[in-house]
Amino acid sequence: MSNPYKQIFAAPGAKGFSAAGFFARLPIAMAPIGIVAMLSQAHGEYWLAGAVSATYALTNAVISPQISRAVDRLGQTAVVVPTTIVSVLAFIALIAATNQNWPVWTLFASAFLAAAMPSIPALMRARWTELFRNRPELNTAFAFESAADELVYIAGASLSVGLAVALFPEAGMMVSTAFLALGTAAFIVQRGTEPKVRHVAGAAAVGSAIRQRPVQIITLALIFVGAIFATAEVSVVAITKELGQPNAASLVIGVYALGSFLVGLTLGALNLRIPLHRQLLIAVAILALTSLPLLVAGSSVTLLAVAVFVSGIAISPTFITAFGLIERRVPESVLTEGVTWVMTGIGIGMALGAFVTGWVVDSYGPQSGFWVSAAAGAATVLIIALGQRTLSGECTGGEDCAMLEPAQ
Structure with a gap:
């Protein structure tokens, strides 16, 4: 192979x-x-x-x-x-x-x-898209980018x-x-690899990428994914401190990213036949389910590390499929902006997640912070599930397909 x-x-x-x-x-x-x-x-x-x-x-x-x-x-x-x-x-x-x-x-x-x-990262993905547009290699390239993002963090x-x-x-x-x-x-x-500027007919009517329903759905969902990411970091720091091993926090957080990194690379090597919108729903469902063991994993650093590793396995798959859908559902003339909006959603989610988790930890104790992850995971699944018709790209017109039209 x-x-x-x-x-x-x-x-x-x-x-x-x-x-x-x-x-x-x-x-x-x-x-x-x-x-x-x-x-x-x-x-x-x-x-x-x-x-x-x-x-x-x-x-x-x-x-x-x-x-x-x-x-x-x-x-x-x-x-x-x-x-x-x-x-x-x-x-x-x-x-x-x-x-x-x-x-x-x-x-x-x-x-x-x-x-x-x-x-x-948006500029990078735009270059990969220019090289492998509508080809299976693009999924591998996006997988590599998600893994590289993990290494960067x-x-x-x-x-x-x-x-x-x-x-x-x-x-x-x-x-x-x-x-x-x-x-x-x-x-x-x-x-040589810089994407060409595409002045598509009717591009002015497209407006900002955030007016596209797929961008809105994925950006909103990834706000909650970003919150899950931040919640893990804040809660791990608080729990390891309570356990008297604060220096273990960096190791546990590294394990969290490691799980996502390994699964992301593996996914990129596969050529899955499942439609991307279904892959995204599966990924966020796994993300939500694997956040549940965190609720009872605060008794030891070892147990916490194992639970955190498992909870991180769906992060990269979520990112890979989300960016893949943006590439397929957003007009070429606003592709870079569309990718950036999604990344902005992740950043906003991390900031809000850290704030909310910090408040929860201060009010109810270190272990309680993971309830924010559970709630954010459920919200992510709900958003992607409700957006399946739009993300599938099956709608072609008519009132029933209004969600595919730019927001007014």
Whole structure:
């Protein structure tokens, strides 16, 4: 049996833009936690560190889809170059403001401007789509991207905090900014794989990708998936602390991502015949079911690690099928924006999930945090189940198919 991953990387330019893109997207994980590590050490105030990091993350969640919309209209190079320059300069200003004790408002202003960072994962998926549109290799490529995203979150956050603690407060952010500048430059100079700008007839009527029902359904569902992801992290930290083994938290969280990573790679090597909308429903159903053992897994670190590993197996399959559906159900003229909206949903879910879980843990105890995962899992299944007709693409017109029409 041939290796499907070897096949996708045999495409001209695939290895180059994939390698560059991996480093370019490390700041997605490094920057938010890096800001917290840098400011908490330099200023000793966690509220300030959290507020500046939240300013960056929430602003990026709002502006990133707009940047991707511009990419769909003007091309990757035309948009990514200026936005990356703005983001890099803003990160440099944030580092300088921290080191030189500039006024607090400069921290927030720098974080706000740094949010102009483009969505590299969306740009990557757009390039894979350009190479393998309507071919089975695209599923393998999306599987690889989901696995790479997992590695980014595992390695990026650990690297950012580790550098800040081991060297000096600004070290993590300096490396993150260097990855953004050099990685994006290496990515964007590879013009051979850059998607063509498609001025499709009637594209103006399509409007923003978020007006497409499939994008709305998947983005809403992945808000809850992001909440599940964040809930696991917050609850694991709280439970391991209660068990007197706080250092075990990073290991357990790593196991969570490992389960998703391994299953994602395996899924990418298969050529499943099940329709994607059914695959997504199955994936989120497994995600919801495997979150239930977490409710009774807080008695030991070992039991917690096993339950967390099992609960992570459906994360990558959910992402892979979700992005696959976006590629099939969204007009080519707004594909990058559509992918970015889904990723924005994940980010919003992680932020909200962390907040709600933190409140639940403070109010009802560490083990109670996993009830948020259970509730979010049930909501995800309900959303995807109700959206099956739209996601199937079977509707072609008429009142019964209104859900496929752009929202007015």
